[in-house]
Amino acid sequence: MNLYSIAAATGFSILFLLLLFVPMEKVFPAKAGQKILRPHWFTDLCFFLGQYLLWGGLVLWALNHFGHWVDGMTPSSFRQQVAAQPWWLQAIEVIVLSDFLIYWAHRLQHRAGFLWRFHKVHHSAEHLDWLAAHREHPLDTIYTVGIINLPAILLGFPLETIAGFIAFRGIWAIYIHSNVRLPIGPLRMFIGAPELHHWHHHLDRDAGNYANISPLMDILFGTYTCPGHEPDKFGIREEFPKNYPAQLIHPLLPQSISDKIPGLAPAKENETAVDFDTFAQKNNDGKR
Ligand SMILES: [Zn+2]
Numbered sequence: 001m002n003l004y005s006i007a008a009a010t011g012f013s014i015l016f017l018l019l020l021f022v023p024m025e026k027v028f029p030a031k032a033g034q035k036i037l038r039p040h041w042f043t044d045l046c047f048f049l050g051q052y053l054l055w056g057g058l059v060l061w062a063l064n065h066f067g068h069w070v071d072g073m074t075p076s077s078f079r080q081q082v083a084a085q086p087w088w089l090q091a092i093e094v095i096v097l098s099d100f101l102i103y104w105a106h107r108l109q110h111r112a113g114f115l116w117r118f119h120k121v122h123h124s125a126e127h128l129d130w131l132a133a134h135r136e137h138p139l140d141t142i143y144t145v146g147i148i149n150l151p152a153i154l155l156g157f158p159l160e161t162i163a164g165f166i167a168f169r170g171i172w173a174i175y176i177h178s179n180v181r182l183p184i185g186p187l188r189m190f191i192g193a194p195e196l197h198h199w200h201h202h203l204d205r206d207a208g209n210y211a212n213i214s215p216l217m218d219i220l221f222g223t224y225t226c227p228g229h230e231p232d233k234f235g236i237r238e239e240f241p242k243n244y245p246a247q248l249i250h251p252l253l254p255q256s257i258s259d260k261i262p263g264l265a266p267a268k269e270n271e272t273a274v275d276f277d278t279f280a281q282k283n284n285d286g287k288r
Pocket residue numbers: 106109110119123200
């Protein structure tokens with residue numbers, strides 16, 4: 001792909017997402033009155049552009065290498081047995097396996113300090129909408145994309161099918177971050193809904209709802225949470241820099257070093273100052 005086609009794809013994607021999500025956010029808002037240009041929208045736009053213009057190629061390159069590496073380890077007789085099954089059975093196997101893997105891999109991102117360093121970039125968003133979905137450290141993206149697609153690679157799915165999965169999950173990920181609440185009732189127990197992922201973005205590091213598409217894994221493993229209202233705040237309790245370059249670099253350096261570099265030190269704004277007593281109180285009220 002040349003530079004012109006990359007720029008055209010970026011422009012087309014942003015137009016498509018604007019046309020798809022902005023009307024939904026206006027008609028079915030989860031938080032009514034949230035503006036399109038809400039605080040820190042520019043940081044999220046930088047993540048969006050970075051993903052398309054800088055890191056997308058790196059993620060694909062890593063996935064490709066990972067695929068070849070895994071490829072060499074799976075016996076071809078196993079592949080043939082998988083391919084001999086009906087297509088719908090293969091599709092169910094891939095979806096269930098990848099939902100299971102990403103559920104536990106995501107819980108690990110919240111538990112293991114090394115993974116949380118990168119994953120907390122995503123959780124530092126204090127306003128959720130379709131644009132905030134793109135706030136993700138590229139190394140965090142490589143981890144997630146690699147694990148989500150591991151079953152498809154292991155079972156020997158063709159690259160076009162894998163690309164289809166990636167595109168579908170990408171749109172889905174944007175949807176569950178959007179400022180949307182659709183009246184789907186008990187259906188939200190089977191298909192993920194934005195309100196479930198919004199609770200995942202509540203201030204607690206172990207707020208629950210780790211599943212990607214269907215919340216069944218959360219129900220199964222006891223991490224499903226769905227109060228009848230939106231969380232009052234999104235974000236993390238830790239202090240963290242607010243701008244794009246600092247958010248990219250901060251996780252790569254030891255805390256003792258990054259805290260000393262001007263521009264990398266966590267922002268201290270009145271707007272985002274954390275009053276722990278108030279939050280602890282509200283949190284106890286709001287959780288199931
Ligand atoms: Zn998370």
